[in-house]
Amino acid sequence: MTSAVAAAPARGVARSPREWSSRVRAELVGNILPFWPRQALDRAGGGFFGEVADDLTVHTRAARASVVNTRILWTYATAARVIGPEWRETADWAFEAVAGPFWDNQAGGLFWWVDWQGKPLALRKQTYAQAFGIYALSEYYRLTGSPKALDLAKQLYLLIEQHSYDPKLGGYIEARDRDWKALADMRLSDKDLNSPKSMNTHLHVLEGYTNLLRVWPDPVLRARQKALIELMLDRIVDPVTGHFKLFFDEAWTSLLDHISFGHDIEGSWLLVEAAEAVEDAALIARTRAVALQMARACLPGLDRDGSMMFEADGQGVIRDSDRHWWVQAEAVVGFYNAYQLSGDEQFRDASFRVWDYIEAHVVDHKYGEWHAKLKRDGTPVRGSEDADAVLVGPWKCPYHNARVCFEMLNRLGNEKETP
Secondary structure, three states, X not given: OOOOOOOOOOOOOOOOHHHHHHHHHHHHHHHHHHHHHHHOEOOOOOOEOOEEOOOOOEEOOOOEEHHHHHHHHHHHHHHHHHOOHHHHHHHHHHHXXXXXXXXXXXXXXXXXXXXXXXXXXXXXXEHHHHHHHHHHHHHHHHHHOOHHHHHHHHHHHHHHHHHHEOOOOOOEOOEEOOOOOOOOOOOOOOOOOOOOEEHHHHHHHHHHHXXXXXXXXXXXXXXXXXXXXXXXXXXXXXXXXXXXXXXXXXXXXXXXXXXXXXXXXXXXXXXXHHHHHHOOHHXXXXXXXXXXXXXXXXXXXXXXXXXXXXXXXXXXXXXXXXXXXXXXXXXXXXXXXXXXXXXXXXXXXXXXXXXXXXXXXXXXXXXOOEOOEEOOOOOEOOOOOOOOOOOEOOOOOOHHHHHHHHHHHHHHHOOOXXX
């Protein structure tokens, strides 16, 4: 079979900003971006297929997740804006899905799941999903100036603030039912605790609000974002360890002491980005200091081959030795952000080593896109071994791996070449 992706570049080449940037761009435009319209776009029924297996088998009747579709929308709106207009068609296609079958015309907001024909399967209003809707629709507005996109993004923000915000104890409740009433089971997945508040949801509300502020600098939104950043610094980041606490009761008692290296390193740079969008000098300084603390706390999560481990318990013992695709992507950005903030070469070295690992092991050079999981020895976890080991699935999407490319193209493009 002919390879879907060009062979991986030789390891250990000079890592000048220009050369590194060239490698990043080749991965983005030669592999990640072409894959989704080619393999996942449902030309007959609209939207995107819910599952494509690790051997490119398309499961046409698999359920479709709003989170994946909003992430696809964000990816291709960004690509059309910063790479070229050839990606506009896929962005438009994704927008029609998000604003169409996933949108609840009765009660507002985004459904959690729809079936392959676009009929709602899970009517719940997961705050996490609404946040990604804001993130994606704001980006589509940046690309197109579509009044509908901005209006929908604003609606999602107002729905979150009206129904999910906790006015007594702060923060956001995980989920509501279709009509925005209380819900007994609020979990994102069966792997999560059924807790009323979580780090993960707050991190992505933060991310969505940052992007909305870029296109709608509303003073109330700015105040809500500032309060959210402060809450994350005060309640969610452990000031001693530099790691995120993960799950909470309504009064912010931590319910689990595990360490999620991927969320920690992702959150380190998203907090700085959020403070910069708020344009508060004191908050920017505070988030930069915390970002460096978090990046240092994540260095022990790197293995000798340059990869980032997934999760440890509260004593630092590794609980999951698989290498998850999204964790590697966020490690590249998070460590490079720490290098830019500090000038400390150990962070730049860490970022580059993870990118090297991605090119050598995570990129699927046979079928395209990235492997979802790898074993500790760098071999892919197959779909026959793990149902989550897919190229397209309920959580597997082009958002993390495309975003590391967008981020690194921008960051490396601003670096001066060493003579």
